[in-house]
Amino acid sequence: MSSRPVPARVSRLAERLQRRLSTRRQGHAVHAVKTLIAALLAWGAAEPWAATGRPFLAVATALLMVNASTVHQSVTRAVHSVAARGAGLLLALGTTRLLGPTAGAAAVIALLAVPAGPRRGTDDRLQIASTAVIALAATATDPLGGLVDPTLQTLTGAVVGIAVNALLLPPLHLDASDSAVRDLAQAMGSLLRDMGAGLESRQLTSRAHGWLHRARGLDKRLARAEEQVRQADESLHWNTRCAAQARRRDVPAGEEFRALRGVALQVRGIARTLADNAHDRHGDHRLGHQFLDRYAETLRLAGAAVEGFVRPSGPAAAPDATPRERLRLAIDGALDWHDTMTTLIGRGTLTKPGAWHVYGSLMTDVERLLADLDYADVRAKSLARRGVQ
Structure with a gap:
């Protein structure tokens, strides 16, 4: 066998590897820039009216949406996230009014939102339950504010994350x-x-x-x-x-x-x-x-x-x-x-x-x-x- 094809094959493999590494570096840079922009925009949009002046929930939601692998996935993920958190907040409000911010309320939330055994939609139920438990204290002291503020922050972060993901070099695969x-x-x-x-x-x-x-x-x-x-x-x-x-x-x-x-x-x-x-x-x-x-x-x-x-x-x-x-x-x-x-x-x-x-x-x-x-x-x-x- 001639020795000439071997260097040519190695050269082609090296070029392919270099292209892949270059593409990955560009992809990481784009993700970093988009993530930073989404975080700053979400903070700026929600800070003026956030109850504590620190809209961490809006930023967290925006980061989740902007890092979706596709625009379609960011939209569907936003719908699920907003629906799950809204359901969790409503569940927290209802249990707080009936039982107060007690261990009994947390137990009721766990029984209602996380039925025993792995089933389809478990992730959504877990998100509902975790949101409801975290919101117990807020809804106990300020029922209306404890429900409205997290919901608006979630919506704001979702909109910002989707917009950045869709308008700033949306991912194509x-x-x-x-x-x-x-x-x-x-x-x-x-x-x-x-x-x-x-x-x-x-x-x-x-x-x-x-x-x-x-x-x-x-x-x-x-x-x-x-x-x-x-x-x-x-x-x-x-x-x-x-x-x-x-x-x-x-x-x-x-x-x-x-x-x-x-x-x-x-x-x-x-x-x-x-x-x-x-x-x-x-x-x-x-x-x-x-x-x-x-x-x-x-x-x-x-x-x-x-x-x-x-x-x-x-x-x-x-x-x-x-x-x-x-x-x-x-x-x-x-x-x-x-x-x-x-x-x-x-x-x-x-x-x-x-x-x-x-x-x-x-x-x-x-x-x-x-x-x-x-x-x-x-x-x-x-x-x-x-x-x-």
Whole structure:
């Protein structure tokens, strides 16, 4: 192997790491500035009319809202927080009037707001209970003020936090989503190409279980990509930067992920079939060399198609080809190999006694893989024509 590709690969990894570190530093700086601005604005807005002149509750609420990962989350979190604290204050007022600021009132609050056993909405009930207990003394001495002042502080902090989060560089997670989906496609494409190279060099027995282990490891990448895509979609809601940037992509990351999630099932199926066949004790179940050569080429082309679906590339593409044209070339080449193998199997050229079910499983998986990519490619073009972002 030549030593030249190694420094180039290390250089690419170093550049990627540097970009990520730079992005993180910028993100931390933005969060720090937004947090400081929200705290100062909340204090300035609530201090003139706060009962004690120290609106700590408004500042705390603003900090919670401004540090939400998306504008949509800051709004929903504000609604829950205001509703929970309002309910807690009302509960404190009611129990104080009935029992006074006593241990009995605290016990009643605990029984009403925190039923025994973990249930859905436990966090909201705990916030209601804690707010009610803290407000017992305030509502006992000044029932109206003890109820109105914390409520207004909470509302003020929520409004300030949401406004700062929404108007000052509201968070977008599109780059993280794109990166996660691209990493998933590269992992699957690399595995397919590696399986193709291994089959061609007759390394099925020695490498099959390694391929299966890598295929099973795709589940973690799938979960990470799904979470990133979900967060990216949520970050687009009520985000002023979307209208300003008018960011458009040929294929939304969500569409790409859904296509790759189906492809991952076929990749795992191929790896599992190869691993089972590698250690099958029945000699007549072994795959023929001619089939392996054909299938190896199909896997390499399928790997290029998977990678090209997200980040099209390939030496076979023309320099002036568009990304979708390069992807189309990869898919068409793999489909041609698939048709050739199907014909050979139909004629009985490749079939060995007892191995027909292995051929069928491998052919079905690669056929479904290519069909998923083909369908996703057609749908992507349709979405692009309709201007879906």
